[in-house]
Amino acid sequence: MQPGLRGGRFLLLLPALLFVLLLFVYPFLYGLFLSFTTASGAPTLANYARFFLDPWESRTIWVTLWISVPATLINVALAIPFAVFMRHGIRGEKIVTFFLIVPLTLGTVLVSEGMLTYLGPNGWLNQLLQGIGIVTKPVRFTHNYTGVLLSLVIQGFPFAFLMILGYVSGINPDLEKASRMLGASRLATFARVLFPLMVPGIAICFCLNFVMAFSVFPSAMLLGEPSGPTRVIAIAAWQWAFEKFDFNTASAISMVMALIELIVISAVLVWRNRMYRGASMVGKG
Amino acid sequence: MQARKLTTGAVFFFLAMVVYVGNVLGILFTVILNSASKGWYSGVLPKILTGEWYAYVASDHNIPYLLFITFVVAVTVVAAAILIGFPAAYVLSRSEFRGKAALLTLFLLPMIVPPMTYGIPLAMVLYKFHLAARVIGVILANLVPIVPFVILILMPFIEQVGANLESAAQMLGARRWTVFRRVLVPLTLPGILTAGILSIVKTISMFELTYLVAGAKSQTIVVALYADAYAAGARPPQAVDALAVIYFLTTMVCLVIALRFVSPTQMVFKIK
């Protein structure tokens, strides 16, 4: 490692730095600026007021949280036991992993579109459920909250699982052996050794998963009911920008989105720091 | 004493995987079958198979053009990202300096912050400079999450090529550019390929940024699919599924190629 940034090296960094500044930081600051100004450029809080004071708009925060928080909790909570189970490797690991990355690669749009037919009243899932006898009429999975939630889980679970699996695989396996030798059952070993050491990974996974879920857009439009129960905050922002052409309010809504994500992330990081005081090394002797 | 038997954990896991994989396959096969069926309103399998929906899609959209634009965008984005990102990854791998952690965080932010959050302001900036609603705008917008992605992938590959290799080359008389051309690039080629292929797969599926910057007419295949799906009343659902299958095949081909170079787990931590 060379200390310092001599001239030549700085030049190498420059393109990427300019790029990030021009295409990420600047738009963000521009959006911030727009959110506090009117269309003619005068400073105002009206954009935020328009959002918060209109119950039809401000409810999008709760609607989105109501979708994204449970989805993230489900994804992370499901990922943990499966990752713990698979941490020493299982047979057919490659096949399992392949099927997990398929929905990730295909992307939200295809999965949502496919779910429209598969989960439809005549789709295979309903046929199966009726065939087994669990239900007598088709269950409504699409164009509602359930559809969006399912889409978030199908997309989010593999990501959470693979991330936590990677993290838990890095925990020294001798720690579990030591715990068992000291008399702890498998459950006690999980609760007292594995889980505390997984907390940093779980926290990051939760944050990333939440942020993806909170900004959901295509699934909410395709699989949900964007005119009502699943009108998420991203839809509100998009409508103000591209249907009403009010870029100032749209920016304000984008800023609100970013702020809420930041608040939740901070809360999770506080939780993580409280849970994990000890060393930052994961298990190396 | 414990008898050694198949643990309940294993059974649960197996069942859960079956349910999950079953549903994923169910979704995919529904789309595939529906795209080639007629009058499939009930029953497990369609009764009539037909290619008419593909003909419909072919006439409704200019498929070759769609694919062309999609790949032009993907390849340009990836090439630009590597050109911008490789030098940055090099410096970040080799140098220590004050504020490095902050800079690294800054570079990684566009990957962590979801596209909908920064996409609208980004679209507005591009509109302001008359770059939006054009291919160049789409390329620029898609670059934003891909450059950090490329940097993140390249860094471990560059770190693997120890700095002392470059020093050794210099001691043997090579100038900086020669060291770059004959030592660094060949040794990091696997990394560059990995970054390139993963980025192409990712870019093809990226929807929000393209949609925000150029709307439904932007003619990348994923946006066209969304537009058809959303305005489903205007088209027969089978036709939408036909387009979906085309998109699916495109992505799958790239995925299979990618998997030859990269392991599945690696894909995820870079893919989102």
Add this chain to the structure above:
Amino acid sequence: MKDFTRFDIRDVTKEFDGKTALSSFSLSISHGEFVTFLGPSGCGKSTALNCVAGLLPITRGEISIDGEPIDDGRRKVPPEKRGFGLVFQNYALFPHLSVFGNVAFGLHIRKLPKADVLDRVQAALKLVHLEGHEGKYPAQLSGGEQQRVAIARCIVLEPRLLMLDEPLSNLDAKLRVEMRNELLALHTRLKVTTIYVTHDQQEALALSDRIVVMRLGRIQQIGTPQQVYSDPANLFVADFMGFKNIWDGDLASLHERADGLDAEVVVAGTHLRARLPYAEGDPRRDALLAASRTDRKVTTAIRPEDVCVGKNPDGSCIRARVMLVEYQGQASFVTARGDSGTTIELRPPTPVRMADTLELRIAPEKMFVFAGSRE
């Protein structure tokens, strides 16, 4: 947990994916004994330890305590119920717990009252000389300190069997000797039955009541340190325990006594006499007797310290020329070449120089002869 009188490992085999890691491993341990599994990497010593601990199930055989089986190849008692302690090679301290938290871990599992936990942890830390370190975290400790926390964590639970898996191999040389002494002191004081695994013969000799020498999954010899050091059961054990001068030779004559054999061997270009302590029933005796009736091929093993400068009483000697001298303070490690080209290693107490010609003799009692050629 009740202490035991006998610990029996009977004919245990462990197979992994078609590879046999342990075969026909049999050993009985009495209460309070310090037994070492000694051997090179891959010899199966850690596998044996893990089977005893219950972390690995055995394939065949039986492990039992006072006659009660804890693993019979079909069912086994899980490790958390065996009441054994295991100190890991890389310590395996819980990084998220303080020293106190680590040592108290087992006590908390057993739900002991707080006051008891406090007393016992402090007593254990005192035993390993780490009082005052309770609040520190593993990352803040040196290797030796981490080692001691790992030991304290086990002994605080008063295990009926303590196992240590190469605990000193990650420490530097000086620390290793210090910790070895501390372990010996601890064992003398606590008298816990102990199984120790190492590849270092010095550790094994210093610490053990008995040593189990292993190779490729099989036991080569079980004996006291004196037995293993001075009376190796085969060529491998001899080699591992520091015998050198391993030469191929031919048996010229073999004379049986009640308590041993007298052999004359043609080796290193000369005749050497060996006085072997192989009594009746000793497999080494039977092998040599068989060799004397067949191909007469044997191999010698002689400690370098036992190759002395000077002539035999009858005037015979081995002539050799010094090729290499490694100064080591008290004695030098000298490599010499005999007239017939044999490489001879010795540790002469008086200095020699390169290209010196030496006259060497070996006392018959110090020479070991085994049937067969070197592999």
